[in-house]
Amino acid sequence: MARRGLLIILSSPSGAGKSTLAKRLMAWDPSLKFSVSATTRAPRAGEVDGQDYYFRSRNQFQAMVRDGEMLEHAEVFGNFYGSPKTPVEQAMIAGRDTLFDIDWQGGQQIKQAMRSDVISIFILPPSIAELERRLRGRAQDSDAVIASRMAKSEAEISHWAEYDYVLINRDLDAAEAELRAILTAERLRRERQPGLSEFVRGLNKEFEAR
Amino acid sequence: MARRGLLIILSSPSGAGKSTLAKRLMAWDPSLKFSVSATTRAPRAGEVDGQDYYFRSRNQFQAMVRDGEMLEHAEVFGNFYGSPKTPVEQAMIAGRDTLFDIDWQGGQQIKQAMRSDVISIFILPPSIAELERRLRGRAQDSDAVIASRMAKSEAEISHWAEYDYVLINRDLDAAEAELRAILTAERLRRERQPGLSEFVRGLNKEFEAR
Numbered sequence: 001m002a003r004r005g006l007l008i009i010l011s012s013p014s015g016a017g018k019s020t021l022a023k024r025l026m027a028w029d030p031s032l033k034f035s036v037s038a039t040t041r042a043p044r045a046g047e048v049d050g051q052d053y054y055f056r057s058r059n060q061f062q063a064m065v066r067d068g069e070m071l072e073h074a075e076v077f078g079n080f081y082g083s084p085k086t087p088v089e090q091a092m093i094a095g096r097d098t099l100f101d102i103d104w105q106g107g108q109q110i111k112q113a114m115r116s117d118v119i120s121i122f123i124l125p126p127s128i129a130e131l132e133r134r135l136r137g138r139a140q141d142s143d144a145v146i147a148s149r150m151a152k153s154e155a156e157i158s159h160w161a162e163y164d165y166v167l168i169n170r171d172l173d174a175a176e177a178e179l180r181a182i183l184t185a186e187r188l189r190r191e192r193q194p195g196l197s198e199f200v201r202g203l204n205k206e207f208e209a210r
Numbered sequence: 211m212a213r214r215g216l217l218i219i220l221s222s223p224s225g226a227g228k229s230t231l232a233k234r235l236m237a238w239d240p241s242l243k244f245s246v247s248a249t250t251r252a253p254r255a256g257e258v259d260g261q262d263y264y265f266r267s268r269n270q271f272q273a274m275v276r277d278g279e280m281l282e283h284a285e286v287f288g289n290f291y292g293s294p295k296t297p298v299e300q301a302m303i304a305g306r307d308t309l310f311d312i313d314w315q316g317g318q319q320i321k322q323a324m325r326s327d328v329i330s331i332f333i334l335p336p337s338i339a340e341l342e343r344r345l346r347g348r349a350q351d352s353d354a355v356i357a358s359r360m361a362k363s364e365a366e367i368s369h370w371a372e373y374d375y376v377l378i379n380r381d382l383d384a385a386e387a388e389l390r391a392i393l394t395a396e397r398l399r400r401e402r403q404p405g406l407s408e409f410v411r412g413l414n415k416e417f418e419a420r
Contacts, residue, residue: 122400124409128416154417157410165398166406178398185395188375188388190332196376199334200367206338207364 003194005033005092006186007114009100009107009163010179012123013153015134017169021123022101024176029183033091033098038064041079044140054084072102072109077148081106092117097183104159119186121179122163126170128153213404215243215302216396217324219310219317219373220389222333223363225344227379231333232311234386239393243301245310248274251289254350264294282312282319287358293320302327307393314369329396331389332373336380338363 012018026032038054040061049055056064061080064070073082083100091098100110111118125131131153135146160166165182169175186192222228236242248264250271259265266274271290274280283292293310301308310320321328335341341363345356370376375392379385396402 124406124413128413128420150417150420154414157413160406160410161400163400165395166400166403167398168409178394181391181394182398184388184391185375188377188392190371190373190376193376196370199378200370203334203338203367204364207360210338210360 003095003192004117005095006097006192007088007092007100007110007118008032008097008183009102009110009118009120010123011102011104011107011120011156011159011163012169013125013131013156014149015131015153016123016125017134017172017175018101018123020172021169021175021179022099024172025099025179025183028176028180031096033087033096035083035088035098035100035102037081037102038070038084039079039081041077041081071113072106074103074105074109076103076105076152083110103156104162108159108162116191119165119182120163121165121167121182122160123175124157124160124166124168126168213305213402214327215305216307216402217298217302217310217320217328218242218307218393219312219320219328219330220333221312221314221317221330221366221369221373222379223335223341223366224359225341225363226333226335227344227382227385228311228333230382231379231385231389232309234382235309235389235393238386238390239307241306243297243306243308245293245298245308245312247291247312248280248294249289249291251287251291281323282316284313284315284319286313286315286362291316307397314366314372318369318372326401329375329392330373331375331377331392332370333385334367334370334376334378336378 010018010022022034026034036050036054038056038061040056040058043055047053061082065073065082069085070082071085071088073080083102083106088098100106107120111120132150135149167175167178190196220228220232232244236244246260246264248266248271250266250268253265257263271292274294275283275292279295280292281295281298283290293312293316298308310316317330321330342360345359377385377388400406
C-alpha cells in the first residue's frame with residue numbers, strides 16, 4: 001500500500017525566516033514538493049511566474065476559486081493569494097509531501113479540509129526588534145510597507161497557538177535541524193507508514209518457517 | 211510555567227537493539243532519566259542492583275504493588291517486572307523526560323495511566339533471521355532460553371500497531387538518528403512547551419512599546 005503524501009504548513013510573520021527555511025528543507029529533501037501560490041499582486045523584481053508565484057489577473061483568480069481549483073485562498077492588503085489544488089492532490093497520490101509557505105488563514109483552511117494529512121508548524125522570531133531588523137535588511141520595501149507588514153506580523157503571531165509545532169528561529173541552522181526532526185518524526189508515525197503491515201507479515205512468515 | 215517531563219516508552223523483541231539504542235539516547239541527552247525496573251528474577255553476571263534492575267524478593271515486589279508504588283508490572287517467564295512510580299513522578303515534576311525499556315504489557319499500562327504525557331516507540335528487527343543471529347551472538351543463553359525468547363519475540367511483535375512510532379533497526383546509527391528526531395520533534399509540539407505563552411506575551415509587549 002502506497003503512502004499518501006503529507007501537507008506541511010509553515011507559517012510565520014514575514015522576517016522570521018520562513019522562506020529561507022523552506023528553501024533549506026527543499027534542498028535537504030528533494031522529494032518535497034513546494035506549493036507555489038497563485039496571486040493577483042504584481043510581480044516584484046526578479047520574481048518568476050510559476051516558480052515564485054502563479055501571477056494571475058483578478059478575473060482568472062476568481063474563476064479558479066469558482067471552479068473549486070483552490071485548496072485555500074485569502075485577501076491580504078487588497079491582493080488575493082491561494083494554493084492551487086491539483087498539484088497538491090497529485091503529490092499526495094504519488095506519496096510526496098508538499099510544503100506550504102502560507103499564513104494562518106490559509107493554514108486554517110487547509111487543516112479544516114484535509115485534517116489528518118496535515119502537519120502545521122509556526123516559526124516565531126526571537127524578538128520583534130530582530131524581526132524589524134530583518135524586514136529592513138531586505139531594503140526593498142518603503143517605511144509604509146514595513147509598518148503595515150509589522151502590523152500584519154502582530155496579527156499573524158496571535159495565531160501561534162493553532163499550530164501543531166512551534167519553534168523559535170534564533171539561529172537558522174538550529175531551526176533547520178528542528179524542522180528536519182519534525183519531518184523525520186512525522187514520517188515515522190505508525191499511521192503514516194502503510195507499508196508496515198506488509199513488513200510485519202513478512203516477519204511472521206519467517207517465524208512460521210523456522 | 212515549567213514543562214512536565216515526558217514518558218518515552220521503547221519496546222521491541224529482544225535482539226532488536228532496544229537496550230543499545232536506549233544507552234545511546236541517554237549519552238546523547240544526559241537530561242534523560244532511565245527508568246530502572248524492579249524484578250524478582252536473579253541477577254545475571256555483571257548486573258548491578260539499582261543500575262540494571264532493582265533486584266527484589268517476591269514478597270518485596272508484591273508489597274510494592276500493593277502499596278501502589280508500581281506504575282506498571284507484569285509477569286514474564288515466572289518472574290515479576292515493574293516500573294517504580296516515585297522516580298518517574300519526580301522526573302516529570304522536574305521537567306525531565308523518562309525513558310522506559312519495557313515490553314508491550316508495561317507500555318500499555320503506562321499509556322492507560324498517563325495518556326498525553328506518553329510517547330511510545332516500537333523497534334522492529336530487519337528480519338527474524340537477524341533477530342535470532344543477534345540473540346545467539348550474545349552467547350549467554352542456552353538453546354532452550356533462546357527458543358523461549360523467540361516465542362516471546364513473536365508475541366511482542368504482534369503488538370507493534372499499538373505504538374505511536376515504529377522504526378526498523380536496519381542500522382544502529384540510522385535508528386539512533388530517528389529516535390533523536392522523534393524526541394526533538396515531540397519536544398517542539400506546542401502543548402509540550404508551556405513557556406511559549408510567556409514568550410509570546412513578551413513579543414506582544416515589544417509590539418506595544420514601538
